[in-house]
Amino acid sequence: MQTDYDAIVLGAGPAGLTAGIYLSRARAKTLIVDTGTVGGQMILSWAVANYPGVPETQGRRIAKTMRDQAESFGCTILSNSDVLNLDLAGPVKKVTVEDEGTVTARAVIIATGGVPRTLGIPSETQFKGRGISYCATCDGDFFTDQDIAVIGGGNSALEEAVSLTKYASSVTIVHEFDHFQAQPWAVEEAKKNPKIRYLMEQDIQGFEGGEHLEQLVVSHKRTGEVTKVPVTGCFIFIGYQPNTTELKGVVDLNERGEIITDGDLRTNVPGVFAAGDARVKRYRQITTAVADGTIAALSAVDYLTSTAD
Amino acid sequence: MLDTNLTHINTTDEFQEVTSQNENVMVCCGRMGPMCLPVYDVMENLEGKCSDVKFLDMDFDSSVAMDTIRRLPEVRGFNGLPFTVYFKKGKVARATSSIQSKKDVTSILDSEFGLSCGSGQADAR
Ligand SMILES: Cc1cc2nc3c(=O)[nH]c(=O)nc-3n(C[C@H](O)[C@H](O)[C@H](O)COP(=O)(O)OP(=O)(O)OC[C@H]3O[C@@H](n4cnc5c(N)ncnc54)[C@H](O)[C@@H]3O)c2cc1C
Numbered sequence: 001m002q003t004d005y006d007a008i009v010l011g012a013g014p015a016g017l018t019a020g021i022y023l024s025r026a027r028a029k030t031l032i033v034d035t036g037t038v039g040g041q042m043i044l045s046w047a048v049a050n051y052p053g054v055p056e057t058q059g060r061r062i063a064k065t066m067r068d069q070a071e072s073f074g075c076t077i078l079s080n081s082d083v084l085n086l087d088l089a090g091p092v093k094k095v096t097v098e099d100e101g102t103v104t105a106r107a108v109i110i111a112t113g114g115v116p117r118t119l120g121i122p123s124e125t126q127f128k129g130r131g132i133s134y135c136a137t138c139d140g141d142f143f144t145d146q147d148i149a150v151i152g153g154g155n156s157a158l159e160e161a162v163s164l165t166k167y168a169s170s171v172t173i174v175h176e177f178d179h180f181q182a183q184p185w186a187v188e189e190a191k192k193n194p195k196i197r198y199l200m201e202q203d204i205q206g207f208e209g210g211e212h213l214e215q216l217v218v219s220h221k222r223t224g225e226v227t228k229v230p231v232t233g234c235f236i237f238i239g240y241q242p243n244t245t246e247l248k249g250v251v252d253l254n255e256r257g258e259i260i261t262d263g264d265l266r267t268n269v270p271g272v273f274a275a276g277d278a279r280v281k282r283y284r285q286i287t288t289a290v291a292d293g294t295i296a297a298l299s300a301v302d303y304l305t306s307t308a309d
Numbered sequence: 310m311l312d313t314n315l316t317h318i319n320t321t322d323e324f325q326e327v328t329s330q331n332e333n334v335m336v337c338c339g340r341m342g343p344m345c346l347p348v349y350d351v352m353e354n355l356e357g358k359c360s361d362v363k364f365l366d367m368d369f370d371s372s373v374a375m376d377t378i379r380r381l382p383e384v385r386g387f388n389g390l391p392f393t394v395y396f397k398k399g400k401v402a403r404a405t406s407s408i409q410s411k412k413d414v415t416s417i418l419d420s421e422f423g424l425s426c427g428s429g430q431a432d433a434r
Contacts, residue, residue, distance in 0.1 A: 036410075037350040044343040060346060080354040080411045099358075129389030129406025138342040139407075142388035211386035233388065 002076070005029045005105040007300055008095050011243075012077055013040020014286045015276025016111035017066040018293025019300075023109075024073035026301045031105070032070065032077045033097055039063025040113045041240075041277070042286060046137050051286050062286070088250055088272050091307070106307065107271045107300040110251070110259060111293060112243035114277045114284070119151070119236060123207040131213020132234050136160040139233075140167045148233035149174055149216050151204060157237040158186040164235065165195040172197045172229055174204070174218055199227065207234065242278045254280050265296040271307070273300050311366050312341055313349045315356070318367045324377045328396045331363040333422040335414075338367040338378040339391025344408040348391055351411045355418075359426040362418060395421050 007023045009016045012034035023030040037043060045059035054062065071077060078097065085096035088108055096102045116134055118124060124132060133139040140163065148168045150161040153175035159182075161171045173190065178200050180187050190196050202218040205226065209215065216229045244257045251267040251274070252260045258281075259274040261267055267274050275292035277284045311317055318324050318336065328334050337352060339345030352364040367374050369390060378384065381401060384392050389407030395417055396402060402421040405413070415427030 037347040039346075043346050046342070058341075059343075060341065080351055082411075130386050131388060133344075133389050133407065135342065135344050138340070138344045138390050139388060212388065 001100055002029070003101065003103045005031045005103060006304055007031075007107040007109065007297075008033065008093065008103060008105040009109045009111055010034075010083065010095070011040065011111035011113055011276070011278070012038040012067070012079060013111060013113045013276060013289060014042055014062075014066065015113065015278075015289040015293040015296070016040070016109070017063070017070050018290045019109045019111060019275055019297040020070035020075040020077070020293075021066070021073060022294055022297035023300065024070060024075040026297070028107075028301060028304060030075045031103060032075060033081055033083060033095065033103075034077070034079045035082055036080065038067050038077060038079045044135070048286065059286075083246070086246065086250055088269055091271065093271060107273070107304055109293075109296045109300055110244075110247065110267070110272065110274045110278060111276045111289075111296070112247075112278045113289075114240040114242050116236075117238045117241050119204055119238070121204065121206055124236075127207045127209065127213045127234075130211065131209065131232055132207065132236065134236055136164050136235055139235075140164050143168050143233040145169050146232045147172070147230060148235065149229055149231045150235045150237065151175075152237035152239070153177060153180040153182060154237065154239060155182045155186050158182045158190045160235060160237055161196055162189050162193055165193055168195065168233070170195050170197060172199055172231065174199045174202050174216070174229070176202060176221065199229065202227070240277070240284075244278055256280075264299040265292060266299060271300075271303055273303075311339075311349070311368050313366055314353050315349060315364055315366045318365050318373060318377075319371070321373050321376050324367075324373060327363060327365060328399045332398055333362040333418075333424070334365065334396040335362055335393065335418070336365050336367055336378060336396070337391050337393045338369050338374050340369050342390060344389065345391040348393060348409055348414070351409070351414050354411065355414070355426055359418060359424060361424055362422060362426070397421060 006028035009032040042059035049056040082098040087094040144167045149172045201221040205217040259279040273296040275296035276289040383404040387406035394404045418426040
Protein backbone atom coordinates (compact mmCIF):
# COMPACT_ATOMS: atom_id res chain seq x y z
CA MET A 1 0.00 0.00 0.00
CA GLN A 2 1.08 3.57 -0.66
CA THR A 3 2.42 5.26 2.50
CA ASP A 4 2.76 8.91 1.48
CA TYR A 5 -0.47 10.93 1.35
CA ASP A 6 -1.46 14.59 1.19
CA ALA A 7 -4.11 14.11 3.83
CA ILE A 8 -5.08 11.43 6.34
CA VAL A 9 -8.56 11.39 7.85
CA LEU A 10 -9.11 9.54 11.12
CA GLY A 11 -12.66 8.17 11.19
CA ALA A 12 -15.06 7.12 8.44
CA GLY A 13 -18.34 8.42 9.84
CA PRO A 14 -20.26 11.08 7.91
CA ALA A 15 -17.69 13.77 8.85
CA GLY A 16 -14.69 11.70 7.74
CA LEU A 17 -16.31 10.37 4.56
CA THR A 18 -17.38 13.88 3.53
CA ALA A 19 -13.86 15.15 4.18
CA GLY A 20 -12.61 12.27 2.00
CA ILE A 21 -14.97 13.24 -0.83
CA TYR A 22 -13.90 16.91 -0.79
CA LEU A 23 -10.17 16.20 -0.41
CA SER A 24 -10.11 13.58 -3.17
CA ARG A 25 -12.11 15.78 -5.52
CA ALA A 26 -9.51 18.49 -4.90
CA ARG A 27 -6.91 15.92 -6.06
CA ALA A 28 -5.36 15.53 -2.63
CA LYS A 29 -4.11 11.95 -2.14
CA THR A 30 -6.29 10.92 0.79
CA LEU A 31 -6.39 7.98 3.18
CA ILE A 32 -9.26 7.44 5.60
CA VAL A 33 -8.52 5.10 8.50
CA ASP A 34 -11.28 3.80 10.74
CA THR A 35 -10.74 1.63 13.80
CA GLY A 36 -14.25 0.22 13.35
CA THR A 37 -16.91 -0.02 10.66
CA VAL A 38 -17.28 2.52 7.85
CA GLY A 39 -20.32 4.71 8.55
CA GLY A 40 -19.72 5.36 12.24
CA GLN A 41 -22.84 6.07 14.27
CA MET A 42 -24.88 6.30 11.06
CA ILE A 43 -25.06 2.53 10.94
CA LEU A 44 -26.72 2.54 14.38
CA SER A 45 -29.71 4.30 12.89
CA TRP A 46 -32.41 2.11 11.29
CA ALA A 47 -34.28 5.08 9.93
CA VAL A 48 -32.78 8.44 9.06
CA ALA A 49 -35.65 10.77 8.19
CA ASN A 50 -33.94 14.14 8.44
CA TYR A 51 -31.09 14.00 5.92
CA PRO A 52 -32.18 16.58 3.33
CA GLY A 53 -32.64 15.34 -0.22
CA VAL A 54 -32.86 11.69 0.83
CA PRO A 55 -36.24 10.11 1.65
CA GLU A 56 -36.27 8.12 4.91
CA THR A 57 -33.71 5.35 4.68
CA GLN A 58 -31.42 3.21 6.82
CA GLY A 59 -28.25 4.91 8.04
CA ARG A 60 -26.16 2.08 6.56
CA ARG A 61 -27.43 2.95 3.08
CA ILE A 62 -26.31 6.59 3.40
CA ALA A 63 -22.96 5.31 4.70
CA LYS A 64 -22.56 2.99 1.70
CA THR A 65 -23.33 5.81 -0.77
CA MET A 66 -20.88 8.17 0.95
CA ARG A 67 -18.20 5.46 0.90
CA ASP A 68 -18.77 4.72 -2.81
CA GLN A 69 -18.61 8.46 -3.56
CA ALA A 70 -15.33 8.92 -1.70
CA GLU A 71 -13.77 5.86 -3.36
CA SER A 72 -14.98 6.97 -6.80
CA PHE A 73 -12.85 10.11 -6.41
CA GLY A 74 -9.78 8.02 -5.53
CA CYS A 75 -9.90 8.06 -1.74
CA THR A 76 -8.43 5.00 0.00
CA ILE A 77 -10.45 3.69 2.94
CA LEU A 78 -9.22 1.25 5.58
CA SER A 79 -11.76 -0.10 8.06
CA ASN A 80 -11.21 -2.15 11.21
CA SER A 81 -7.62 -0.95 11.35
CA ASP A 82 -6.25 0.10 14.70
CA VAL A 83 -4.31 3.33 14.89
CA LEU A 84 -1.25 2.39 16.93
CA ASN A 85 0.56 5.72 17.10
CA LEU A 86 0.00 9.36 16.22
CA ASP A 87 2.81 11.85 15.72
CA LEU A 88 1.10 15.03 14.54
CA ALA A 89 3.38 17.76 15.88
CA GLY A 90 5.75 18.39 12.93
CA PRO A 91 5.05 19.47 9.34
CA VAL A 92 4.97 15.80 8.27
CA LYS A 93 2.31 13.96 10.27
CA LYS A 94 2.92 10.28 10.99
CA VAL A 95 0.16 7.78 11.68
CA THR A 96 1.00 4.15 12.45
CA VAL A 97 -1.75 1.79 11.35
CA GLU A 98 -2.11 -1.90 12.28
CA ASP A 99 -1.04 -4.19 9.41
CA GLU A 100 -0.02 -1.19 7.23
CA GLY A 101 2.87 0.41 9.11
CA THR A 102 3.49 4.15 9.25
CA VAL A 103 1.73 6.43 6.77
CA THR A 104 2.49 10.12 6.38
CA ALA A 105 0.70 13.27 5.24
CA ARG A 106 1.01 17.02 5.62
CA ALA A 107 -2.57 17.42 6.86
CA VAL A 108 -4.70 15.33 9.21
CA ILE A 109 -8.42 15.61 9.89
CA ILE A 110 -9.67 14.06 13.11
CA ALA A 111 -13.24 12.81 12.69
CA THR A 112 -13.34 10.10 15.33
CA GLY A 113 -16.91 10.81 16.50
CA GLY A 114 -18.35 9.23 19.60
CA VAL A 115 -19.49 5.93 21.12
CA PRO A 116 -22.39 4.97 23.36
CA ARG A 117 -21.41 5.31 27.00
CA THR A 118 -21.39 2.06 28.98
CA LEU A 119 -21.79 1.68 32.74
CA GLY A 120 -18.34 0.12 32.92
CA ILE A 121 -19.20 -2.44 35.61
CA PRO A 122 -18.03 -6.07 35.27
CA SER A 123 -21.51 -7.65 35.35
CA GLU A 124 -22.48 -5.47 32.36
CA THR A 125 -19.99 -7.36 30.18
CA GLN A 126 -21.04 -10.68 31.67
CA PHE A 127 -24.67 -10.24 30.56
CA LYS A 128 -24.06 -8.47 27.22
CA GLY A 129 -26.19 -10.40 24.72
CA ARG A 130 -27.70 -12.40 27.58
CA GLY A 131 -30.12 -9.71 28.69
CA ILE A 132 -28.14 -6.51 28.34
CA SER A 133 -28.54 -4.65 25.06
CA TYR A 134 -27.79 -1.24 23.57
CA CYS A 135 -30.22 -1.52 20.63
CA ALA A 136 -33.98 -1.70 21.14
CA THR A 137 -34.77 -2.20 17.45
CA CYS A 138 -32.28 -5.09 17.21
CA ASP A 139 -33.15 -7.05 20.33
CA GLY A 140 -36.59 -5.85 21.49
CA ASP A 141 -38.44 -8.91 20.19
CA PHE A 142 -36.38 -11.27 22.36
CA PHE A 143 -38.23 -9.82 25.35
CA THR A 144 -41.82 -10.31 24.22
CA ASP A 145 -44.13 -10.57 27.28
CA GLN A 146 -41.22 -10.15 29.67
CA ASP A 147 -40.36 -7.51 32.28
CA ILE A 148 -37.42 -5.36 31.29
CA ALA A 149 -35.61 -2.17 32.33
CA VAL A 150 -34.19 0.83 30.50
CA ILE A 151 -31.33 2.76 32.09
CA GLY A 152 -31.09 6.47 31.26
CA GLY A 153 -33.10 9.66 31.26
CA GLY A 154 -32.41 11.38 27.95
CA ASN A 155 -34.43 11.39 24.72
CA SER A 156 -33.03 8.04 23.53
CA ALA A 157 -33.85 6.28 26.81
CA LEU A 158 -37.43 7.54 26.94
CA GLU A 159 -38.16 7.04 23.23
CA GLU A 160 -36.73 3.53 23.25
CA ALA A 161 -38.62 2.67 26.47
CA VAL A 162 -41.86 3.60 24.69
CA SER A 163 -40.89 1.54 21.60
CA LEU A 164 -40.00 -1.47 23.79
CA THR A 165 -43.54 -1.54 25.26
CA LYS A 166 -44.57 -3.04 21.89
CA TYR A 167 -42.91 -6.25 23.08
CA ALA A 168 -42.37 -6.22 26.84
CA SER A 169 -45.06 -6.61 29.48
CA SER A 170 -43.46 -3.87 31.55
CA VAL A 171 -40.56 -1.43 31.17
CA THR A 172 -38.97 0.09 34.27
CA ILE A 173 -37.00 3.25 33.54
CA VAL A 174 -34.09 3.58 35.97
CA HIS A 175 -32.50 7.03 36.17
CA GLU A 176 -29.84 8.63 38.32
CA PHE A 177 -31.60 11.99 38.86
CA ASP A 178 -35.04 12.98 40.15
CA HIS A 179 -35.95 14.49 36.76
CA PHE A 180 -35.34 13.61 33.10
CA GLN A 181 -32.99 15.39 30.68
CA ALA A 182 -35.25 14.40 27.77
CA GLN A 183 -37.39 16.92 25.90
CA PRO A 184 -40.86 17.49 27.43
CA TRP A 185 -42.61 15.70 24.53
CA ALA A 186 -40.55 12.54 25.11
CA VAL A 187 -41.32 12.60 28.85
CA GLU A 188 -45.01 13.13 28.12
CA GLU A 189 -45.09 10.19 25.67
CA ALA A 190 -43.49 7.91 28.28
CA LYS A 191 -45.76 9.13 31.11
CA LYS A 192 -48.82 8.35 28.99
CA ASN A 193 -47.74 4.73 28.57
CA PRO A 194 -49.34 2.40 31.17
CA LYS A 195 -46.59 -0.24 30.78
CA ILE A 196 -43.82 2.12 31.94
CA ARG A 197 -42.73 2.38 35.59
CA TYR A 198 -40.03 4.57 37.12
CA LEU A 199 -37.19 4.21 39.60
CA MET A 200 -35.57 7.60 40.06
CA GLU A 201 -32.35 8.71 41.83
CA GLN A 202 -30.77 5.28 41.58
CA ASP A 203 -27.19 4.07 41.33
CA ILE A 204 -26.66 0.85 39.39
CA GLN A 205 -25.00 -1.73 41.64
CA GLY A 206 -24.93 -4.62 39.21
CA PHE A 207 -26.69 -7.30 37.21
CA GLU A 208 -27.40 -10.80 38.52
CA GLY A 209 -28.49 -14.08 36.99
CA GLY A 210 -27.29 -17.42 35.69
CA GLU A 211 -27.30 -18.29 32.01
CA HIS A 212 -29.12 -14.99 31.38
CA LEU A 213 -30.04 -11.85 33.25
CA GLU A 214 -32.49 -12.32 36.11
CA GLN A 215 -32.31 -9.08 38.07
CA LEU A 216 -30.95 -5.59 38.20
CA VAL A 217 -29.66 -4.33 41.55
CA VAL A 218 -29.93 -0.60 42.28
CA SER A 219 -29.52 1.59 45.34
CA HIS A 220 -31.20 4.89 46.12
CA LYS A 221 -28.75 7.76 45.80
CA ARG A 222 -29.80 9.50 49.02
CA THR A 223 -31.16 6.76 51.30
CA GLY A 224 -28.93 3.91 50.12
CA GLU A 225 -31.96 1.58 50.02
CA VAL A 226 -31.18 -1.41 47.81
CA THR A 227 -33.83 -2.63 45.33
CA LYS A 228 -33.64 -5.81 43.28
CA VAL A 229 -35.64 -5.42 40.08
CA PRO A 230 -36.57 -8.78 38.52
CA VAL A 231 -35.96 -8.28 34.77
CA THR A 232 -34.79 -10.53 31.94
CA GLY A 233 -33.67 -7.61 29.78
CA CYS A 234 -31.97 -4.29 30.37
CA PHE A 235 -31.37 -1.67 27.67
CA ILE A 236 -28.72 0.95 28.39
CA PHE A 237 -29.00 4.47 26.89
CA ILE A 238 -26.82 6.78 28.95
CA GLY A 239 -25.41 9.06 26.28
CA TYR A 240 -22.29 9.25 24.18
CA GLN A 241 -18.67 10.11 24.77
CA PRO A 242 -16.15 11.49 22.27
CA ASN A 243 -13.53 9.09 20.86
CA THR A 244 -10.61 11.24 21.87
CA THR A 245 -8.81 9.27 24.59
CA GLU A 246 -5.70 8.82 22.41
CA LEU A 247 -5.71 12.53 21.55
CA LYS A 248 -4.90 13.80 25.05
CA GLY A 249 -1.68 15.78 24.73
CA VAL A 250 -1.88 15.61 20.91
CA VAL A 251 -4.45 18.41 20.38
CA ASP A 252 -6.24 20.68 22.84
CA LEU A 253 -9.38 19.13 24.36
CA ASN A 254 -12.00 20.67 26.67
CA GLU A 255 -12.96 19.20 30.06
CA ARG A 256 -15.38 16.77 28.38
CA GLY A 257 -12.65 15.47 26.10
CA GLU A 258 -14.01 17.24 22.99
CA ILE A 259 -11.54 18.72 20.48
CA ILE A 260 -11.29 22.52 20.52
CA THR A 261 -11.34 24.15 17.06
CA ASP A 262 -11.72 27.58 15.50
CA GLY A 263 -14.38 28.47 12.92
CA ASP A 264 -12.34 26.90 10.10
CA LEU A 265 -12.05 23.72 12.20
CA ARG A 266 -8.32 24.14 12.82
CA THR A 267 -7.03 22.67 16.07
CA ASN A 268 -4.14 24.21 18.01
CA VAL A 269 -1.69 22.08 15.95
CA PRO A 270 -0.87 23.48 12.48
CA GLY A 271 -2.09 21.12 9.75
CA VAL A 272 -4.44 19.25 12.09
CA PHE A 273 -8.20 19.82 11.77
CA ALA A 274 -11.22 18.30 13.51
CA ALA A 275 -14.74 17.56 12.31
CA GLY A 276 -17.98 16.03 13.57
CA ASP A 277 -19.10 14.76 16.97
CA ALA A 278 -15.57 14.56 18.38
CA ARG A 279 -15.23 18.34 18.49
CA VAL A 280 -16.83 20.92 20.76
CA LYS A 281 -20.27 21.73 19.40
CA ARG A 282 -23.89 21.83 20.45
CA TYR A 283 -25.81 19.92 17.77
CA ARG A 284 -24.64 16.44 16.81
CA GLN A 285 -26.35 15.25 13.66
CA ILE A 286 -25.40 13.71 10.31
CA THR A 287 -26.00 17.07 8.63
CA THR A 288 -23.73 18.92 11.05
CA ALA A 289 -21.05 16.21 10.71
CA VAL A 290 -21.22 16.48 6.92
CA ALA A 291 -20.94 20.29 7.14
CA ASP A 292 -17.92 19.91 9.43
CA GLY A 293 -16.30 17.42 7.05
CA THR A 294 -16.68 19.92 4.22
CA ILE A 295 -15.21 22.84 6.16
CA ALA A 296 -12.32 20.81 7.58
CA ALA A 297 -11.45 19.43 4.12
CA LEU A 298 -11.53 22.84 2.44
CA SER A 299 -9.42 24.29 5.27
CA ALA A 300 -6.97 21.40 4.86
CA VAL A 301 -6.76 21.97 1.08
CA ASP A 302 -6.07 25.63 1.76
CA TYR A 303 -3.37 24.66 4.27
CA LEU A 304 -1.78 22.21 1.81
CA THR A 305 -1.71 24.85 -0.92
CA SER A 306 -0.34 27.62 1.28
CA THR A 307 2.40 25.45 2.78
CA ALA A 308 3.49 23.71 -0.46
CA ASP A 309 7.18 24.24 -1.29
CA MET B 310 -31.11 -12.17 2.14
CA LEU B 311 -28.23 -10.45 3.88
CA ASP B 312 -26.59 -7.60 1.99
CA THR B 313 -22.95 -8.44 2.76
CA ASN B 314 -19.92 -9.57 0.74
CA LEU B 315 -19.65 -12.78 2.76
CA THR B 316 -20.81 -16.17 1.48
CA HIS B 317 -24.34 -16.78 2.73
CA ILE B 318 -25.54 -20.13 4.06
CA ASN B 319 -28.99 -20.65 2.56
CA THR B 320 -29.77 -24.31 3.19
CA THR B 321 -29.21 -26.93 5.86
CA ASP B 322 -27.23 -28.99 3.34
CA GLU B 323 -24.87 -26.06 2.74
CA PHE B 324 -24.45 -25.67 6.49
CA GLN B 325 -23.65 -29.39 6.97
CA GLU B 326 -21.26 -29.35 4.03
CA VAL B 327 -19.33 -26.27 5.09
CA THR B 328 -18.97 -27.31 8.73
CA SER B 329 -18.00 -30.89 7.91
CA GLN B 330 -15.56 -30.08 5.10
CA ASN B 331 -13.66 -27.19 6.72
CA GLU B 332 -11.61 -27.39 9.87
CA ASN B 333 -12.28 -23.80 11.05
CA VAL B 334 -15.60 -22.11 10.37
CA MET B 335 -17.08 -18.87 11.70
CA VAL B 336 -20.79 -18.27 11.09
CA CYS B 337 -22.47 -14.98 11.94
CA CYS B 338 -26.24 -15.37 12.16
CA GLY B 339 -27.96 -12.01 12.19
CA ARG B 340 -29.96 -9.31 10.42
CA MET B 341 -28.84 -6.10 8.71
CA GLY B 342 -28.92 -4.26 12.03
CA PRO B 343 -26.52 -1.99 13.92
CA MET B 344 -25.17 -4.74 16.17
CA CYS B 345 -24.67 -7.19 13.26
CA LEU B 346 -23.07 -4.92 10.61
CA PRO B 347 -19.82 -4.39 12.55
CA VAL B 348 -19.36 -8.16 12.92
CA TYR B 349 -19.91 -8.79 9.18
CA ASP B 350 -17.43 -5.98 8.49
CA VAL B 351 -14.81 -7.56 10.77
CA MET B 352 -15.32 -10.90 9.00
CA GLU B 353 -15.01 -9.34 5.54
CA ASN B 354 -11.85 -7.63 6.73
CA LEU B 355 -10.37 -10.89 8.06
CA GLU B 356 -11.45 -13.02 5.10
CA GLY B 357 -8.46 -12.02 2.96
CA LYS B 358 -6.05 -12.16 5.89
CA CYS B 359 -7.00 -15.32 7.71
CA SER B 360 -7.28 -17.91 4.95
CA ASP B 361 -7.43 -20.88 7.35
CA VAL B 362 -10.92 -19.86 8.41
CA LYS B 363 -14.14 -20.03 6.38
CA PHE B 364 -16.21 -16.89 7.12
CA LEU B 365 -19.94 -17.14 6.43
CA ASP B 366 -23.18 -15.48 7.39
CA MET B 367 -26.76 -16.64 7.78
CA ASP B 368 -30.05 -14.73 7.86
CA PHE B 369 -31.41 -14.96 11.42
CA ASP B 370 -35.00 -15.20 10.13
CA SER B 371 -34.37 -17.93 7.55
CA SER B 372 -35.48 -21.52 7.96
CA VAL B 373 -31.86 -22.71 7.83
CA ALA B 374 -31.13 -20.57 10.90
CA MET B 375 -34.13 -22.04 12.76
CA ASP B 376 -32.90 -25.55 11.91
CA THR B 377 -29.21 -25.05 12.67
CA ILE B 378 -27.63 -22.13 14.58
CA ARG B 379 -30.75 -21.17 16.55
CA ARG B 380 -31.17 -24.78 17.71
CA LEU B 381 -27.71 -25.19 19.17
CA PRO B 382 -27.60 -25.70 22.95
CA GLU B 383 -24.65 -23.26 23.00
CA VAL B 384 -26.94 -20.33 22.04
CA ARG B 385 -29.56 -21.06 24.70
CA GLY B 386 -29.87 -17.93 26.83
CA PHE B 387 -28.71 -15.67 24.00
CA ASN B 388 -30.88 -12.64 23.40
CA GLY B 389 -28.71 -10.20 21.51
CA LEU B 390 -28.04 -10.23 17.77
CA PRO B 391 -25.97 -11.49 16.09
CA PHE B 392 -25.40 -15.07 17.25
CA THR B 393 -21.86 -15.88 16.16
CA VAL B 394 -20.71 -19.49 16.26
CA TYR B 395 -17.18 -20.85 15.76
CA PHE B 396 -16.88 -24.46 14.56
CA LYS B 397 -13.72 -26.54 14.87
CA LYS B 398 -13.83 -29.82 12.93
CA GLY B 399 -17.64 -29.60 12.80
CA LYS B 400 -18.08 -29.09 16.56
CA VAL B 401 -19.00 -25.83 18.29
CA ALA B 402 -15.84 -24.37 19.77
CA ARG B 403 -17.34 -21.08 20.94
CA ALA B 404 -20.48 -18.98 20.56
CA THR B 405 -21.06 -15.29 21.27
CA SER B 406 -24.12 -13.07 21.41
CA SER B 407 -24.39 -9.38 20.37
CA ILE B 408 -21.82 -7.05 18.80
CA GLN B 409 -18.14 -8.07 18.93
CA SER B 410 -15.07 -6.00 18.06
CA LYS B 411 -12.27 -7.12 15.76
CA LYS B 412 -10.18 -7.77 18.86
CA ASP B 413 -12.91 -9.98 20.37
CA VAL B 414 -13.18 -11.97 17.13
CA THR B 415 -9.46 -12.41 16.50
CA SER B 416 -8.79 -13.44 20.08
CA ILE B 417 -11.39 -16.22 19.71
CA LEU B 418 -10.00 -17.28 16.31
CA ASP B 419 -6.52 -17.41 17.77
CA SER B 420 -7.42 -19.23 20.97
CA GLU B 421 -9.97 -21.70 19.57
CA PHE B 422 -8.42 -22.38 16.18
CA GLY B 423 -4.76 -22.01 17.17
CA LEU B 424 -4.14 -19.31 14.55
CA SER B 425 -2.53 -15.90 14.60
CA CYS B 426 -5.24 -13.81 12.93
CA GLY B 427 -4.91 -11.11 15.59
CA SER B 428 -1.18 -10.64 15.34
CA GLY B 429 -1.07 -8.90 11.97
CA GLN B 430 1.01 -11.86 10.78
CA ALA B 431 -1.83 -13.82 9.21
CA ASP B 432 -1.01 -12.62 5.70
CA ALA B 433 2.57 -13.72 5.89
CA ARG B 434 1.87 -17.38 6.50
C1 LIG C 1 -28.84 5.46 17.45
C2 LIG C 1 -28.49 6.76 16.76
C3 LIG C 1 -29.39 7.31 15.88
C4 LIG C 1 -29.09 8.52 15.23
N1 LIG C 1 -30.00 9.02 14.36
C5 LIG C 1 -29.71 10.16 13.68
C6 LIG C 1 -30.63 10.67 12.71
O1 LIG C 1 -31.70 10.09 12.49
N2 LIG C 1 -30.28 11.81 12.05
C7 LIG C 1 -29.13 12.48 12.29
O2 LIG C 1 -28.86 13.48 11.62
N3 LIG C 1 -28.24 12.02 13.21
C8 LIG C 1 -28.50 10.89 13.91
N4 LIG C 1 -27.61 10.42 14.84
C9 LIG C 1 -26.37 11.21 15.11
C10 LIG C 1 -25.34 11.01 14.01
O3 LIG C 1 -25.27 9.62 13.65
C11 LIG C 1 -23.98 11.51 14.45
O4 LIG C 1 -24.10 12.85 14.86
C12 LIG C 1 -22.95 11.40 13.34
O5 LIG C 1 -22.81 10.06 12.91
C13 LIG C 1 -21.58 11.92 13.78
O6 LIG C 1 -20.69 11.74 12.73
P1 LIG C 1 -19.09 11.71 12.92
O7 LIG C 1 -18.54 11.40 11.57
O8 LIG C 1 -18.67 12.94 13.61
O9 LIG C 1 -18.81 10.52 13.95
P2 LIG C 1 -19.19 8.98 13.95
O10 LIG C 1 -20.42 8.74 13.17
O11 LIG C 1 -19.19 8.62 15.40
O12 LIG C 1 -17.97 8.27 13.21
C14 LIG C 1 -16.69 8.27 13.77
C15 LIG C 1 -15.88 7.11 13.21
O13 LIG C 1 -14.55 7.22 13.71
C16 LIG C 1 -14.06 5.93 14.06
N5 LIG C 1 -12.99 6.08 15.04
C17 LIG C 1 -13.08 6.20 16.39
N6 LIG C 1 -11.86 6.36 16.94
C18 LIG C 1 -10.97 6.33 15.93
C19 LIG C 1 -9.56 6.46 15.86
N7 LIG C 1 -8.81 6.64 16.94
N8 LIG C 1 -8.97 6.38 14.65
C20 LIG C 1 -9.71 6.18 13.54
N9 LIG C 1 -11.05 6.05 13.54
C21 LIG C 1 -11.69 6.15 14.71
C22 LIG C 1 -15.28 5.19 14.55
O14 LIG C 1 -15.11 3.77 14.39
C23 LIG C 1 -16.39 5.74 13.64
O15 LIG C 1 -16.59 4.93 12.49
C24 LIG C 1 -27.87 9.21 15.49
C25 LIG C 1 -26.96 8.65 16.39
C26 LIG C 1 -27.25 7.43 17.02
C27 LIG C 1 -26.27 6.84 17.96
